[in-house]
Amino acid sequence: MRMSNQAPSDLSLIEPTLDAYADVPGSLIAILQATQDAYGYLPMDAMEHIAERTGTPIATIVGVATFYAQFRLEPVGKYLIMLCQGTACHVNGSELISAAITDELGIDDGQTTDDGLFSLKHVACLGCCSLSPVMMINGQTYSSLTPDKAKKVLRQLAAEAAEGGAA
Amino acid sequence: MRLVVGEGSCGLAAGAGAVYQQLEELLAQGNEAGVELGITGCNGMCFLEPIVDLYDDEGALHRLVKVQAKDAKAIYEAATTGNLSLVDKLRISASDAEFLDRQTRIALRDCGVIDPESLDDYLAHGGYQAIGKILSQGMSQEDVIHEIDVAGLRGRGGAGFPTAFKWRAARDAKADETGQKYLICNADEGDPGAFMDRAVIEGDPHSLIEGMLVGGYAIGATEGIVYVRAEYPLAIVRLRKAIADATERGYLGQNILGSDFSFTLRIKAGAGAFVCGEETALIESLEGKRGMPRLKPPFPAQAGYWLKPSNINNVETYANVAWIINNGGAAYAAMGTEGSKGTKVFALSGKIARGGLVEIPMGTTLREVIFDIGGGIRGGKQFKAVQLGGPSGGCVPAEKLDTVIDYNELAATGAIMGSGGMVVMDEDTCMVGMARFFLDFTAKESCGKCVHCRLGTKRMLEILDRIVNGQGEEGDIEKLEELCYAIKDGALCGLGQTAPNPVLTTIRYFRDELEAHINEHRCPAGECRELITYFIDKDACVGCTSCARQCPAGAITGERKSPHEIDPALCIKCGNCKTACRFGAVRVR
Numbered sequence: 001m002r003m004s005n006q007a008p009s010d011l012s013l014i015e016p017t018l019d020a021y022a023d024v025p026g027s028l029i030a031i032l033q034a035t036q037d038a039y040g041y042l043p044m045d046a047m048e049h050i051a052e053r054t055g056t057p058i059a060t061i062v063g064v065a066t067f068y069a070q071f072r073l074e075p076v077g078k079y080l081i082m083l084c085q086g087t088a089c090h091v092n093g094s095e096l097i098s099a100a101i102t103d104e105l106g107i108d109d110g111q112t113t114d115d116g117l118f119s120l121k122h123v124a125c126l127g128c129c130s131l132s133p134v135m136m137i138n139g140q141t142y143s144s145l146t147p148d149k150a151k152k153v154l155r156q157l158a159a160e161a162a163e164g165g166a167a
Numbered sequence: 168m169r170l171v172v173g174e175g176s177c178g179l180a181a182g183a184g185a186v187y188q189q190l191e192e193l194l195a196q197g198n199e200a201g202v203e204l205g206i207t208g209c210n211g212m213c214f215l216e217p218i219v220d221l222y223d224d225e226g227a228l229h230r231l232v233k234v235q236a237k238d239a240k241a242i243y244e245a246a247t248t249g250n251l252s253l254v255d256k257l258r259i260s261a262s263d264a265e266f267l268d269r270q271t272r273i274a275l276r277d278c279g280v281i282d283p284e285s286l287d288d289y290l291a292h293g294g295y296q297a298i299g300k301i302l303s304q305g306m307s308q309e310d311v312i313h314e315i316d317v318a319g320l321r322g323r324g325g326a327g328f329p330t331a332f333k334w335r336a337a338r339d340a341k342a343d344e345t346g347q348k349y350l351i352c353n354a355d356e357g358d359p360g361a362f363m364d365r366a367v368i369e370g371d372p373h374s375l376i377e378g379m380l381v382g383g384y385a386i387g388a389t390e391g392i393v394y395v396r397a398e399y400p401l402a403i404v405r406l407r408k409a410i411a412d413a414t415e416r417g418y419l420g421q422n423i424l425g426s427d428f429s430f431t432l433r434i435k436a437g438a439g440a441f442v443c444g445e446e447t448a449l450i451e452s453l454e455g456k457r458g459m460p461r462l463k464p465p466f467p468a469q470a471g472y473w474l475k476p477s478n479i480n481n482v483e484t485y486a487n488v489a490w491i492i493n494n495g496g497a498a499y500a501a502m503g504t505e506g507s508k509g510t511k512v513f514a515l516s517g518k519i520a521r522g523g524l525v526e527i528p529m530g531t532t533l534r535e536v537i538f539d540i541g542g543g544i545r546g547g548k549q550f551k552a553v554q555l556g557g558p559s560g561g562c563v564p565a566e567k568l569d570t571v572i573d574y575n576e577l578a579a580t581g582a583i584m585g586s587g588g589m590v591v592m593d594e595d596t597c598m599v600g601m602a603r604f605f606l607d608f609t610a611k612e613s614c615g616k617c618v619h620c621r622l623g624t625k626r627m628l629e630i631l632d633r634i635v636n637g638q639g640e641e642g643d644i645e646k647l648e649e650l651c652y653a654i655k656d657g658a659l660c661g662l663g664q665t666a667p668n669p670v671l672t673t674i675r676y677f678r679d680e681l682e683a684h685i686n687e688h689r690c691p692a693g694e695c696r697e698l699i700t701y702f703i704d705k706d707a708c709v710g711c712t713s714c715a716r717q718c719p720a721g722a723i724t725g726e727r728k729s730p731h732e733i734d735p736a737l738c739i740k741c742g743n744c745k746t747a748c749r750f751g752a753v754r755v756r
C-alpha cells in the first residue's frame with residue numbers, strides 16, 4: 001500500500017469512538033465505519049492506531065477492511081457515484097450508464113478523477129429497482145437514468161463544485 | 168383536508184422531497200383551511216412516484232401520481248379551497264389503481280398508509296396490540312409458538328423453513344449460566360433486485376419491532392439485533408427513531424407494559440457483502456469479523472451469536488407475526504396452498520409496465536402477478552422470462568407462467584421462491600448474458616472459504632465469458648453442467664450450493680440460445696456486444712443526424728436529411744446511436 005506519502009492522520013478524530021467501543025467485543029466493524037466517516041476512507045495509520053487501542057492484530061483489521069465492499073483504503077472524490085449494477089438495473093441498461101460516466105469523466109469502477117471531484121463505484125442494488133437504472137451520489141438517488149440524464153447530473157454537480165470553489 | 172407525501176427511498180429518488188418542501192412552504196404562507204401535511208412510506212406503486220395522497224374532509228382518499236414540484240401549487244389550492252377539480256389531471260387512472268386493489272396486504276398492511284416516524288400513528292392502526300394481548304392474557308411461550316405453527320408461517324428470507332420449528336428449537340435450547348439468548352433480524356436483503364424488506368423498515372418499522380418482541384418472548388430472548396444492509400441509509404434512520412420512541416414509551420426495555428418480560432433492540436449496519444445474508448456469516452459479521460459462514464450443525468438455535476442460542480428470521484417473516492397473533496393462525500392459514508400459507512411480498516422490476524411491491528396470497532399464478540397486477544411488458548414487447556430468487560434462483564420461461572406461487576411448485580421449475588425479487592425480462596434480454604451476470608456476481612461475492620465455491624464459480628464464469636464473447640466451444644454446456652453439480656454438492660454454504668441455479672435454468676429452458684452463441688457465434692437477443700453489429704435501416708432513417716452527434720467514435724457518416732451509415736470498423740458498439748434514434752432506424756444484427 002502506498003501510504004508512506006500520505007500525511008499522518010489526525011487520530012484524535014476517532015478517539016471518542018475508541019473510548020466508547022475499544023473494549024466492547026465485536027465492535028470492529030462499527031469502529032471501522034466510524035473511522036471511514038471521519039476520514040472518508042481507512043488510512044493505514046488509523047488502522048494501526050485501532051490495532052493498538054483494541055489489542056487486535058493489524059492483520060485482522062486489514063482482513064476485515066478488505067472483506068467488505070463498503071471500506072476503502074484510498075481517499076475518494078468529493079462526489080462518490082454509486083452506480084447500481086443489480087439485476088433490475090442490468091436488465092434496464094446500467095451498462096450504458098456506466099459507459100456514459102466513463103465517457104464523461106474518464107474513470108472506471110473504483111477510480112477517482114484527477115481533480116479529486118468524482119469517484120465511481122459499482123454497487124449491487126440500491127433498493128430502487130423499479131426505477132432502474134439508478135445511481136446514488138452522496139446520499140441522493142437519481143432514478144430512471146439514461147446516458148444523457150446521467151451526464152447532465154454530473155455536469156451539474158461539477159458546475160456546483162466550481163461555483164462553490166470560486167465563492 | 169390532509170396531504171400525505173410518499174417518502175420511501177423510491178419516492179424520494181423520484182422527487183418527493185421537493186414536492187413536500189414546496190407544499191410545506193405554500194402552507195406556511197397561508198393555511199386558513201387548516202390543511203395538514205404528513206409523510207408515509209412506500210405504498211409499493213413505485214412506477215407512479217412521487218405520490219401525494221389527498222384525504223378530503225370525509226376521509227376519502229384522492230391519490231395523485233407522478234407529482235412534480237411544479238404541481239405543488241395546484242395541490243395546495245385544491246386542498247385549501249376544496250376545489251378538487253384543480254388536481255384532476257394528477258389523479259391515478261382506474262387501471263393503475265388495480266395494481267393495489269388486486270393485492271392482499273398483511274406484511275405491508277401499514278406501508279404507505281401510516282407515518283413511519285410516528286409511534287402514535289402505528290398505535291392508531293392497531294399497533295402493539297399483539298404483544299399487549301400476549302402479556303395481558305398471560306399467553307405462554309408455547310401458546311405463541313402454537314399460533315405461528317397453526318398459521319403455517321414459513322421463513323420469507325428464501326429457504327422457507329417453518330418459523331414455529333425454529334422458534335421451538337431456540338426456546339428449547341439450553342442457555343449457559345448467563346441465560347442469554349438472542350433474537351436476530353436479517354435485514355441484509357442481498358438479492359440485487361429485491362426491496363421488500365427496505366419498504367417494510369422504511370414504511371412500518373414498528374411492525375418489525377413488534378414481530379421481534381413476540382419472537383423474543385416466544386424463545387426467551389431479552390436482546391434483539393437488526394442487521395441492516397449498509398445501502399439502506401433511510402431504513403436505518405427510521406428504524407433508529409422507531410426503536411428510540413418504542414423504548415421511551417415502554418414497548419421496548421425493562422418490564423414491558425408492566426410485565427416481567429424485558430427486551431432491548433439495537434441496529435447493526437452491514438458493510439456490504441452478499442454472503443452476510445447467510446445466517447452464520449451474518450453472525451460472524453455481527454461479531455465484528457469477516458463474514459464467512461460456519462459449518463452447520465451446530466445451528467444458530469444451539470450456538471449462534473457469541474455461541475449462545477440465537478434465532479434468525481427475515482424482516483418480512485417478523486412483519487407477519489403481529490397480524491397472526493391478532494387475527495389468529497387459522498385466519499392466516501386460510502390463505503394460500505397446502506404447503507405454503509398466507510401471503511408473500513414480491514418486488515416487481517425489470518421490463519415490467521408497473522414495477523413495485525406486490526403482496527398476494529400464496530397460490531396466485533406468476534401470470535396474474537406479472538400481467539394482471541404488473542401490467543405485462545413495457546413498450547409492447549414480448550415476455551421472455553422472469554427471474555426469481557436472484558443469484559440463488561433461476562429464470563422461469565413463458566410456458567411456465569401458470570405456475571402457482573408455492574415453495575414446492577416454484578422449486579419444481581428449477582427456480583426458487585427466494586426472498587421476493589421478481590425481475591421480468593423481454594425479448595431483448597439475452598439469457599446467456601443473464602446467466603453470466605449472476606455468475607459474475609457470485610464469483611465476486613464468494614467469501615473464498617471453500618474451494619468448490621471459490622474456484623468453481625470462477626471456472627464457470629470463465630466458460631460463460633468465452634461463450635458471450637463468441638469463443639464458445641463444443642462441450643461447453645456439458646462442462647458447465649459438470650461444474651454445476653460438483654459445486655452444488657461440495658460447497659459449504661447456501662451461496663455456493665445455489666450459485667449454479669441461474670445457469671442450470673438457462674440450460675434447461677434456453678438451451679437453443681446457448682447453442683446459438685456457441686455454435687453460430689450469434690446472440691439471438693442482440694445484446695452480447697462481441698456478437699452483434701449495429702447498422703442503420705436506410706428506409707427508416709430520416710437523416711436527423713442525432714446518432715452521428717452521439718457517436719463517440721465518429722463511426723457514423725451521412726448528409727443531413729439523407730440516410731446515415733455506420734462504419735463497422737470504427738464502431739465500438741456503445742449503443743449510443745440506438746438510444747439516440749427516435750425513429751427506430753438503428754438496428755442490431
Ligand SMILES: Cc1cc2nc3c(=O)[nH]c(=O)nc-3n(C[C@H](O)[C@H](O)[C@H](O)COP(=O)(O)O)c2cc1C
Binds near residue numbers: 321660
Ligand atoms: C448467500 C445467502 C444469502 C442470503 N441472504 C439473505 C438475505 O439477504 N435476507 C434474508 O432474510 N435471508 C437471506 N438468506 C437466508 C438466511 O440464511 C436465513 O435462512 C434467513 O434469514 C432465515 O430467516 P427466515 O427463516 O425468516 O427466512 C441468505 C442465504 C444465503 C445462503
Ligand code: FES
Binds near residue numbers: 085087360
Ligand atoms: S437492481 Fe438497481 S436498484 Fe435494485
